[in-house]
Amino acid sequence: MPATAGLPAAAPGAEASAAESPTRVGPLPAHAARLPAARWALLYGNFVTGCGVMVAAGSLNDLVRSLQVSVAVAGQLIAIAAAVMCFGAPLLAGWVAGFDRRRLLVAAMLWYAAGHLACALMPSYAALWPVRALTVLAAAVFTPQAAAAVGVMAPANQRGRSVGFIFLGWSLASVLGMPAAAWIGETVGWRMAYGAVALLALSAAAAVAVAMPDGVRPAALSMAAWRGIFRHPVLMAMVAVTAVQAAGQFVLMTYLAPYARDVLQVAPAGLGLLLAWFGACGLVGNLAVARHVDRFGAGRAATLAGVLMLTSLLAWPLATSLATAILVITPWGLACFAANSSQQARLGQAAPLLAPALMALNSSAIYLGQAVGSAGGGWLIAHGGYAPLHAVGAATMAVAVALSLWVQRRGERA
16 A cells, blocks of 8 residues: 555645636646747756756855854754745745746846845845845746746646756755855855856746746635644644655755865865765656656655665765765665655655645755754854764764655554
8 A cells, every 4th residue: 555545636626726726627728839848948947946056066166265163053044044945935835826937936036136146246245145045936936937837838747857947956056056056166266156046047037038928827826725734633643754755865965065075184186076976866866756756655665765865964074085985875866866855756646636735845954954953053163163973974874765665654543
């Protein structure tokens, strides 16, 4: 029996919400014809979104030097952005529900471009963090709304593949964007890294404007459907798995660049290699999940991903050089993006009619975990240095694995 057996197909009000909009019945012919080009444009938009989110971590070393702040304080830039995205994704989802998605997604990329350009011009950390917080509102809009838009455009038998396809942009950002941000930050400075993201965002706005058709408006869920989600313990436990997994990762991941420099004594080129290897493993793991998750089971895949990440965090003290760090981080890389893809599939299977809301909540859970992990890691560094990071991350990840197993067993008993 699947792990999601016995869970509701929808909460009260979901069917009514679906019936209120013709876009829930099937894609318009014009939308379906534009789907291939739109998928590539939205994948590229997610790639740029990921690059913008990851640029802070990748260029953290130069930002610390340039703005003369501590590593712990600089890391809070990531925590602040994650908190804004966490609460912004579901709140903005309701506000933008009636917007045409082509115009909305283009506007989000233009906002992203302007925000990153403004960040690059900020003279101090005190001036930078509020601008950064406003900038990432675009990320809170783009990723979940792109998924909702491609879900409306695609025929029913292509929706899962289409949503999974555009999320590969985040994996590619990890492979290319974060290492590039680290290299640019170390060679020409963090301001140039932020400026590069601004240029990418402009090109993404143009790509979406050309590829997306007009008139894509996913149906909004009713308040009854939202209440049904929040009152269901298993659905909320599934979302909590995502948040706890992210927190366990970002206790250490946020500070990987300064850790590699200060503890492992890795040169900038070595840091780029480490991050590129991590991202390449993430892409491989994500592709494997996309291909085999239906056969293996989304719940089992999510739990296995947690176990792999826990293995790397427990083995982290063995990473004493670039070579050993690459070995130790490999299971983590394979599981990082695969965990989120598995969680998305798990939520979609549990309550298909509630998938748009559950995807928005899942995105918020990722950002919430990032905020908690980044803030906690900064506090640990300020009070005990780098040494406690892996242990706290491992303990948090163990909680995520236990919670994932509980969700699996609850579904099987049902």
